[in-house]
Amino acid sequence: MSSVLYDAPGPLARKREKVGSVLGSVLLVAVAGAALWYANGQGLLTSDRWDVLYDPPKNQTAGDVWWSMVGIGLGATLRAALVAAPLALVLGLGLAIWRTNRRPWLRAPAVVVIELFRGLPVLLMMFFGLLGFGWSAFAAVAFGLTVYNMAIIAEILRAGLAALPRGQAEAAYAVGLSRPQTLVKVLLPQAIRTMLPSLIAQLIVLLKDSSLGFIVGYPELLKAIQNNAQYFGTDYFVALFTVGLAIYLTVNLSLSKLARWIEGRTRKSTSAAPPTPVPTGV
Secondary structure, eight states, rough: OOOOSSHHHHHHHHHHHHHHHEEEEEEEHHHHHHHHHHHTTTTTGGGTTGGGGSOSSTTTOOOHHHHHIIIIIIHHHHHHHHHHHHHHHHHHHHHHHHHOOSHHHOHHHHHHHHHHHHOOOOHHHHHIIISOOOOOOOHHHHHHHHHHHHHHHHHHHHHHHHOOHHHHHHHHHTOOOHHHHHHHIIIIIHHHTTTHHHHHHHHHHHHHHHGGGGGGGGOOOOHHHHHHHHHGGGGHHHHHHHHHHHHHHHHHHHHHHHHHHHHHHHHHHHHOOOOOOOOOOO
């Protein structure tokens, strides 16, 4: 039995994986312990380095600090991602379909667009929107996230289409479906289902890339943490950035769990679907 990406491990491979997991866990615990020991020696674990989270100075309340990070910062991060993600999916789907055109002269522009935006940094696209078009920081961040990720999503979908057996399209043509109908009704649903984990993983990358927005002045989560750290002083850098780390991990791990859940539901629905009846007398 084999999985999608690699052969299922045998008894010896499973034993090696268990040994590697145990050794990796021990090493991770040792590194974490050494980090805590070093932080304690530097005085980073004392209460006066963390009271900004529950009793901040400068006449501020804990609610003000947490709201600036979770309410304003994380809210701005999610807002940019929620705008860029659907646009990147729709445009990436269109580019993937465009690139499958059989005529090279019609397919070439899609190839150029994909390769161009896939090879450019996200931050450069944000600066282009901010300085070149004169857009707001939010529009520039959404633009950079959209154009970069649409190219990656187009390549993911193209790979999913290329991985399908040629018999799928030939069978669709045999029953009288046109090429657009074959793409929409037969090929794309299978490609999306196959590449769904990769698509959701790319959306997680999109969410993380939104942290680059603080460079163009967008008040997302990282910018909110930086503003708090500069306002309250360098003594609170560790506490504030640790909270930011926890927030990013919580959001990204939640999305990863959602991806696994969707993948499991998709696999169950696919395996439980009854076989398509074959017409007789043809």
